[in-house]
Each structure stands twice: as structure tokens, then as C-alpha cells.
Amino acid sequence: MNTLALTGLSLRVQDLERQLAFYRDLLGLEVLHSEGGRSALSPAGRSFTLTLVHEPTAPLRPQPTLGLYHFALLLPERKALAAVFRRLIEARYPNFQGASDHGVSEALYLADPEGNGIELYRDRPREQWPFHGDKLAMVSKRLDLDNLLAESAHSAPLDPETTLGHIHLHVASLDEAEHFFRQFGMEVMQGDYPGARFLAADGYHHHVGINLWARGRTAPPESTGLLEYTLWLEPSRKERLSSLTLSDPNGARVRVEGR
Template identity: 70%
Template sequence: MTHDSHKTLALTALTLRVQNLERQLAFYGDLLGLEVVQRQGPQTELALPGRHFTLTLQHEPSAPLRPQPTLGLYHFALLLPSRVALAAVFRRLVEARYPHFQGASDHGVSEALYLADPEGNGIELYRDRPRAEWPFRGDRLAMVSERLELEALLAEAKAGRGLVPQTTLGHIHLHVGDLDKAQAFFQGLGMELTQGDYPGARFLAADGYHHHIGINLWARGRTAPAHSTGLLAYEIALQNRPPQTLTDPNGAWVQIVPL
């Protein structure tokens, strides 16, 4: 991966429309450890002390819960700096008996835990392996989905804790209706295809990363009711790019800001 000082792209913010704000705050705040940094009207902004990303919850009590799977967010992925940090969050979830844990995978490039927040928004918690250990097929990345030994991971942490301040927004994975159109959109933001042979999915990134964006066809074109809960917007910081607001292939706002 490119050293931080030479990054050309970073994911820096995400906004979710939520139906039950207090329940979501209990999850993101009390369980995962994000702190409220600002409240303005229906919006509550959360962050970790490191301020590497912000999560904004837009409260709309009348919003219908988004059915799964439908076009839009598959998951957003929070990147922890070490295996121990990942294990500590896992232990916290286990100790809390969190009911929406969905599974775990070893992707070769990373180790990942999957869960959903109380309103069904997908979340991946993961740690990267050193780039020298990433699997390649020729000159192409070859991510896999293999079993992750959860007991071994859990043994890395003697105590549970929330997300550490160094946690970043590592990637966003979207259900889309057309892979070619979605790929073209994100290539227009300076990303390159890193893996295109994963069944029904493609992955794109800048700076030699494994992926900043995942896109897939697994929702089979199903759409959610208008104004449903879920992903409203996300922010991408780009080097040498003026501020700009775009809409992604699913209609979410994409705020481009300087890196």
C-alpha cells in the first residue's frame, strides 16, 4: 500500500438515514465506541478520537426499513490497524451477545468480520495483512473467501473494547444494477480495477490498495421503497481534485473534497 503521505484517495465520511436514532446511537456509540461530535437538526455526527472518518446519522422516524438485499449499500468497512484491535472488538461483540453478527472470512488480503447494525446496514470490521502477503494470480490480485478461525482470533484479545482511534473507513461495497456503468463511474474518480474475476463482483482502488470500492450484482436489480433507511451519501477525499458533488450509480450523493 502507498505510504499515507503519498495517498491520492481516502474515504472520509458516510451518511445513513436511520429510523430509530437512539437504537443506532446505542450500537455505534455504546458498543463500537464512536462519540457524538455534533448535532444539527435531524443529523447526528459521530467520530472516533482519531477523526479519520465521520459517520452521520440522519434521523427520519417515518423512513421504512430498507429490505435486504436491494440496490445501495452492501456494507461499509472499518479498517482496524492490527489483528489485536480487531480481536478486541470481536470480543466486545461476543461479550455483549450482539445478535446481528453475520459471519467471518479470510480474504487473503485481510481478515474480516461481518455484521449488521440494528437497522440492517451491513458493516465489515477488518484488518489488512502486509501487502507482501497478498495473493496474486500473475499480476492480478486474487482475493478469496475462506474460513476465518474465530477462536484463534478471539484468543488475540484478553479484553473487549470498542474501535481504536486509528480506525479508518477502509472501503465501501455497493449493490449495483450494472457493473460496467458502476466501474466507469469509479474509474472516473481515479480508481483502477484490481479484481474483476470474482463471481458477480468487481473491486476498484487507488494507490495500489486491494479495494476502496466493491460493486456487485447480488441484489439482482431489486430496489428499495423511496426514502428508505440506508446509505444517503459518502465523502471521498482526492488529491488534485476540486470540491464537487456527484451522484453514484444508485443515486447516493458523493462529496468530493481535497485530500
């Protein structure tokens, strides 16, 4: 049984209609409700909620700066990843950034219309994950995109069972960020990746990635981008926390929920 899951993420956005055209119309998330400049979306399986908070005067966050590197949507199978990739190609979506085979997963990278990083990925079975001894050994190799596309002859939006698999953050200090995320029951799964660490609970490859690649650069106050994210914790871990609303090392709110 899993003891931790990511169940929500909120972004401050400058152009709500353009962002809805991407997340709703292209990726296929459903609008749950929209009121007072806040629009909540979710896949049909309701595993997570993406909330867009409209602030039309917000400056666009420069990249890279401390804060969100990307959030990652986990597809349930390779065919589903291929189908949404084909949909992006057919739409000629311009903000595709690359693709990698990480050993544990196959990943596509893109940005939404305001530059927020997104990873679309599928996991390999755990028995196929690469290890050096007892240490996870994720890699970044070229992904064969033609081979991936061969999995699905037809395009489709995100699978209804898509989940929020992990988030990856630019941080100022790896040690500080690691200390923060350990209180939720995460441990370092891989610490030898240049300038980055990957933490998770339940033996997963990572629920959170942290890196130094922004070199400490900060965005203007009230910029677009990550406002908060929600963690589901099993009760025994939830009860150990001093508060159910915290601030991460970059100042984003972290809300904790559970049974």
C-alpha cells in the same frame, strides 16, 4: 502518499436512539455534534465521520436491494480487531453475520440494528497479499475465530485509529459502476470474482466493491440506508472532475473534498 481516501458516510435512520446505542455505546464512536435530527460520530482519531440522519417515518430498506451492501471499518492491527470482536461477543450482539479470510485481510461481518451491513477488518501486509501472476486474487475462506480471539484477552471498542477502509455496493450494472468510479482515479484490482468487481487507487485491494447480488431489486423511496459518502482526493485528481458533488449509479450523493 495516498491519493484517495474515504472520509465520510451518511445513513438515513428510523430509530436514532437505537442506532446511537450501537455506534456510540457498543462500537465506541464519539458524538461530535447532534442537531436537527443529524448526529455526527467519529473515532477518536477523526479519520472519518459517520452521520446519522433521523427520519422516523422512513421505511426500513429491504435486503438485498440496490444500494449499500456494507461499509468497512479498518482496524490498525489484528489485536484491535480481536478486542472489538470480543466486545460484540460479551454484549451478545445478535446481528453477527459471519467471518472470512480474504487473503488480503481478515474480516468480520455484521449488521447494525436497522440492517445496514458493516465489515470490521484488518489488512495483512501487502507483501502477503495473494496474486495470480500480476492479478490480485482475493478469496473467501473460513476465518479461525478462536485464533483471532487469542490475540486479545480483553474487549475494547473500536481503536481510535480506525478508518473507513472501503464501501461495497449492490449495483444494477458492473460496467456502469466501474465507469463512474474510474473518474476518481480507481482501477479494477480484481474482476474475476463471481458477480463482483473491486476497484481502488494507490494499489490498495479495494476502496469500492460493486456487485450484482441484489439482482436489480430496488428499495421503496426514502428508505433507510446510505444517503451519501465523501471521498478525499489529492488536488490533481480533484481538479479533473466536472463537479465536487455527484450522484453514484444508485443515486447516493458523492462529495469530493481535498486540500
